[in-house]
Amino acid sequence: xxxxxxxxxxxxxxxxxxxxxxxxxxxxxxxxxxxxxxxxxxxxxxxxxxxxxxxxxxxxxxxxxxxxxxxxxxxxxxxxxxxxxxxxxxxxxxxxxxxxxxxxxxxxxxxxxxxxxxxxxxxxxxxxxxxxxxxxxxxxxxxxxxxxxxxxxxxxxxxxxxxxxxxxxxxxxxxxxxxxxxxxxxxxxxxxxxxxxxxxxxxxxxxxxxxxxxxxxxxxxxxxxxxxxxxxxxxxxxxxxxxxxxxxxxxxxxxxxxxxxxxxxxxxxxx
Amino acid sequence: xxxxxxxxxxxxxxxxxxxxxxxxxxxxxxxxxxxxxxxxxxxxxxxxxxxxxxxxxxxxxxxxxxxxxxxxxxxxxxxxxxxxxxxxxxxxxxxxxxxxxxxxxxxxxxxxxxxxxxxxxxxxxxxxxxxxxxxxxxxxxxxxxxxxxxxxxxxxxxxxxxxxxxxxxxxxxxxxxxxxxxxxxxxxxxxxxxxxxxxxxxxxxxxxxxxxxxxxxxxxxxxxxxxxxxxxxxxxxxxxxxxxxxxxxxxxxxxxxxxxxxxxxxxxxxxxxxxxxxxxxxxxxxxxxxxxxxxxxxxxxxxxxxxxxxxxxxxxxxxxxxxxxxxxxxxxxxxxxxxxxxxxxxxxxxxxxxxx
Ligand SMILES: Nc1ncnc2c1ncn2[C@@H]1O[C@H](COP(=O)(O)OP(=O)(O)OP(=O)(O)O)[C@@H](O)[C@H]1O
Ligand SMILES: [Mg+2]
Numbered sequence: 001x002x003x004x005x006x007x008x009x010x011x012x013x014x015x016x017x018x019x020x021x022x023x024x025x026x027x028x029x030x031x032x033x034x035x036x037x038x039x040x041x042x043x044x045x046x047x048x049x050x051x052x053x054x055x056x057x058x059x060x061x062x063x064x065x066x067x068x069x070x071x072x073x074x075x076x077x078x079x080x081x082x083x084x085x086x087x088x089x090x091x092x093x094x095x096x097x098x099x100x101x102x103x104x105x106x107x108x109x110x111x112x113x114x115x116x117x118x119x120x121x122x123x124x125x126x127x128x129x130x131x132x133x134x135x136x137x138x139x140x141x142x143x144x145x146x147x148x149x150x151x152x153x154x155x156x157x158x159x160x161x162x163x164x165x166x167x168x169x170x171x172x173x174x175x176x177x178x179x180x181x182x183x184x185x186x187x188x189x190x191x192x193x194x195x196x197x198x199x200x201x202x203x204x205x206x207x208x209x210x211x212x213x214x215x216x217x218x219x220x221x222x223x224x225x226x227x228x229x230x231x232x233x234x235x236x237x238x239x240x241x242x243x244x245x246x247x248x249x250x251x252x253x254x255x256x257x258x259x260x261x262x263x264x265x266x267x268x269x270x271x
Numbered sequence: 272x273x274x275x276x277x278x279x280x281x282x283x284x285x286x287x288x289x290x291x292x293x294x295x296x297x298x299x300x301x302x303x304x305x306x307x308x309x310x311x312x313x314x315x316x317x318x319x320x321x322x323x324x325x326x327x328x329x330x331x332x333x334x335x336x337x338x339x340x341x342x343x344x345x346x347x348x349x350x351x352x353x354x355x356x357x358x359x360x361x362x363x364x365x366x367x368x369x370x371x372x373x374x375x376x377x378x379x380x381x382x383x384x385x386x387x388x389x390x391x392x393x394x395x396x397x398x399x400x401x402x403x404x405x406x407x408x409x410x411x412x413x414x415x416x417x418x419x420x421x422x423x424x425x426x427x428x429x430x431x432x433x434x435x436x437x438x439x440x441x442x443x444x445x446x447x448x449x450x451x452x453x454x455x456x457x458x459x460x461x462x463x464x465x466x467x468x469x470x471x472x473x474x475x476x477x478x479x480x481x482x483x484x485x486x487x488x489x490x491x492x493x494x495x496x497x498x499x500x501x502x503x504x505x506x507x508x509x510x511x512x513x514x515x516x517x518x519x520x521x522x523x524x525x526x527x528x529x530x531x532x533x534x535x536x537x538x539x540x541x542x543x544x545x546x547x548x549x550x551x552x553x554x555x556x557x558x559x560x561x562x563x564x565x566x567x568x569x570x571x572x573x574x575x576x577x578x579x580x581x582x583x584x585x586x587x588x589x590x591x592x593x594x595x596x597x598x599x600x601x602x603x604x605x606x607x608x609x610x611x612x613x614x615x616x617x618x619x620x621x622x623x624x625x626x627x
Contacts, residue, residue, distance in 0.1 A: 162356040165323055166414075168343040169350035170370030170421060180369075184360040 024239070031232035043233035052219060053234070057241075060208075060216035063132065064201035067139035068194045071147045074140065076190065079151045080182055083160055097148035100141050105206040108138055113210070131211050138207040143197035150196070154189020155182075195246050202242060272335065274299040274457055275320070275425055280329035282315055282481075290315050290481045293329070297425075300455040302448065304468035307478035308504065313461040316478075317427050320459060322346050333424055349418030349456075351428040355410040357402040363413050364389070364398035370421035388416040391450060408439040415447065419454065426451070426458045432467065444471055465505050469493060477501045493549075499621045502547050509553070510545045511587045513620075523620075526586065528563055530615040544620055550580065552617035553592035555603060561612035565590075569607045583611060 034042040047053055082093050100108070112134050116124035124130035160182060167177040183190075208215035220238070224231040273296030282290040290312045297303050305313040318324040320331065322343030330339045338346050357366050364385050371381045389395045392412040402410055411431055418426060431447070432440040448471050451458050462468050468475045469489040477485045477492060477500070485492060485501045496502035513523040513530075518540060521532035525546070538544055554561060567583035567590070579602050581592050592611065594602070603609060 158359065159354060159356065162352055162354055163358065165321070165343070166350065166352065166356040166358070166417075167369070168323075169321055169346075169348060169427075170417070171344045171347075171373045172369075173344060176373060181358055181360075185358070187360075 024236075027232045028236050031229055031236055034229040043229040044237065047223075047230050047233050047237065056214055056216045056219040059214050060202050060204075063136055063139060063213075063215065064198045066136045067143060067201055068197045070136060071140045071143050071193070071197055072151075072190050075144070075147045075151050075193070076183060076186065077178060079148065079155055080160060080178060083152075083155055084164060094148070094152070097144050099144075101145050105138070105142060105204075106210070108141060109207050109210045112138060125211070131213060135207055135211050135213050135215070138211075139197070139201045139204065142204065142207070143193070143200055146196035146200070147190075147193035150189045150193035151186055154186035157189075158185050191249050195249055198245060199242050203238065272332070273297055274301075274334055275459075276332040277316070277320070278330050278332075280316070280319060280326045280331065282312070282319060282324060283327045288327075288481060290319070290326075293481070293483055295476060295483065295486065297457055297459065299457055302451055302458045302460065302471060302473045304460045304462055304472040304475045305478055306462055306465060306468040306475050306505070309463060311478045312481040313463070313478055314429055315481075317429050317459060317461050320425065321348055321350050321427055347421070347424045349421065349423035349426045351411070351414050351418050351426070351431045353430040353433050355402070355407070355414045355434075357410055357414055357417070359402055361401075362398065363394070363400050363402070363405070366402070366413060367398075367417045367420050369417060374421060384420055388420045391419070391453075392416045393446070407435050408443055411435065411443065412446070415450070419450070419456070424457065426456050427461075428458065429461045430463070431460075432462075433464075440467075447471070469505070477504060479504070496547075496619060496621070499545075499547075502619065502621055507550050507591050508547050509550065509590045509592075510547045511585075511590075512543055513546045515540055515542050515544055525563060526565060530563060530618070532615065532618065532620055536620060546618045546620055548613060548617045548619065550591045550593040553590065553611050553613050555581075555592070555594065555609055555611060557610055557612050561614045563613045563615060563618075565611045565613075567609060567611045569603050569605055569609065572602050572605060574602065583609075585611070 031043045032039040032041070034040060034046070078093065082090050113125060114120075116122055116130070116134060118126055124134050163181050163185070164177050167181045172180065203217050203220065204215070205217035205221055209218045209221075216238070220231065220234055223234060275295075275297040277293055277295045280290060280293040281288065293312075293316060295303070305316060307313055315324060319326050322338070322341060326339060330337060332338065333346070333348075358369065361369065367385045367388050368381050371384060376384070385398065386395070389398055392415060394409060394412060394416075397405065397409065397413075402413070405413065411434075415431070428447070432443055435443065444467060460468070460471060469492070472489060474486060475489055475492050476483050479500045485497045487495070492501065492505055496505060496508075502508045511525055513525045515536055515538045516522040516524050516529060518536040518538050521535050523530055523532060523536070523544065523546065532546075536544070557564060565585045565587075567585045569581060570584050570589070571582040573580040574596075577596055579594050579596055581594065581602065583590050583592060590611070
């Protein structure tokens with residue numbers, strides 16, 4: 001960066017921060033005004049005392065974690081294999097991984113319902129657990145662009161080919177190599193993919209609503225239609241929750257001492 | 272039969288054949304270097320021995336067992352890479368233990384072996400460090416320990432010293448050789464550094480364009496190079512033009528002097544051939560037993576310490592000569608005209624005929 005022009009960059013940063021923080025602050029301010037004429041945490045009490053809040057949040061959190069686990073199990077070996085054996089296919093796979101950004105979730109969920117509906121070969125939508133499976137699959141698809149990017153960046157940062165060959169020359173099988181060498185070395189990449197997956201899935205509305213699952217997203221929307229102050233409190237709460245979880249994950253991800261000197265991982269998600 | 276035997280190995284990538292009819296036998300405990308310029312196929316040969324590449328033709332045997340189709344993780348070879356390739360998430364001790372763990376060696380025995388390996392490479396106290404906390408030379412020694420811990424049948428090293436700076440490279444060279452002798456492990460060492468190859472190896476394979484041009488001891492390779500390529504690639508080489516007089520008796524003529532070569536020549540009389548000789552074969556001034564005399568003018572003098580490298584202009588071209596430094600004899604000045612002498616025994620007639 002050229003010296004002498006930090007003013008412009010500072011202004012840009014401040015504008016960006018304001019764009020993000022002002023509405024957040026406004027919502028926070030509003031959420032405190034449930035009682036006329038005084039600032040109180042009444043709206044928060046109201047939200048937290050609702051059992052629906054807790055049950056939908058738990059449901060969405062569990063679904064998100066399931067999606068993260070499935071996504072990682074799908075993406076890590078795929079990216080590894082493509083980078084190792086089919087490098088020419090990488091643009092194709094990358095394009096495929098970006099499709100969920102182009103095709104709206106509504107299309108995905110109608111596809112799901114048609115494919116796994118009541119008179120299909122595999123009528124997953126007939127049972128609650130079957131529909132949950134569909135929901136998690138949908139989440140995996142939605143988070144694919146982010147998971148793929150994060151893991152792909154992570155693998156670019158280590159020399160997977162030579163590490164693989166080193167492991168193989170020491171007698172390790174393919175599975176052992178992936179589990180014992182590749183996975184631990186892209187762990188922080190997986191975690192940053194997991195952040196994004198989690199924050200997408202927690203508030204996701206379309207899939208959960210059309211599959212009629214008791215998830216957090218539809219609950220927030222419902223609440224927004226019925227009440228005034230509680231939705232603002234809920235928004236602040238879910239923000240706080242997501243950020244706390246991210247902080248925890250970051251802590252967990254960087255605790256491994258073997259990588260401290262590595263360049264910080266790019267979590268950029270823009271294609 | 273040799274312990275490690277490569278028979279008529281060929282390797283093609285699509286239409287591009289990078290290793291051609293490569294045959295080599297390596298005895299148990301032998302240290303063999305593959306030496307050659309960049310892109311000549313050294314790494315490809317090594318990777319075929321390791322199992323990372325499959326030969327397009329030919330076969331590979333280790334200790335009598337045909338391993339041509341065996342996957343790398345079942346070949347029991349140890350490999351050391353130019354880039355170290357230590358596992359960044361594991362400590363030094365865990366890195367060294369990796370292969371033992373895979374092989375199912377029980378805990379206590381594993382620890383003993385790891386400690387033994389760390390002692391062997393002279394880093395007994397660094398087991399708890401992570402690779403990023405080590406210097407390049409230390410990392411490469413750990414990589415060596417990791418490869419040796421599983422007691423492989425063959426040790427393969429692909430330019431293990433190229434990423435290190437000059438001093439460490441030289442000291443690690445003798446360290447590797449010493450460890451290799453101690454363990455008596457059959458070793459293939461890939462390098463494009465001739466000094467490395469000559470100083471470390473029992474035998475050197477000089478490769479060019481995917482072909483083994485010559486296989487021999489460092490002494491043979493240096494003093495009796497068979498082809499122009501080998502002669503030119505290993506060490507500095509002077510060449511002079513000679514006219515063949517009597518091929519059957521090995522008589523050639525250089526600058527009016529008729530010389531007897533060490534053997535008969537397969538060239539018609541009157542043909543011109545190039546004869547080659549090393550810089551250290553020439554002397555300034557006449558000397559008994561040196562029957563070839565050349566008029567020369569000194570054009571450059573490089574004082575390198577123990578050795579003085581001098582360049583001289585002759586009728587047949589520019590020659591390079593090395594003399595040892597002697598405190599009582601200062602090197603000749605630039606522009607001096609002098610006689611150079613050499614002995615016909617030091618002349619090599621190169622197999623692939625006259626130079627272009
Ligand atoms: N996987 C591959 N696909 C296509 N060509 C390859 C492949 N691997 C190697 N080659 C080609 O084979 C030739 C020999 O390569 P190799 O790596 O064996 O050379 P090298 O002697 O080890 O060179 P260097 O000293 O630069 O390491 C090169 O021309 C290279 O481009
Ligand atoms: Mg190479």
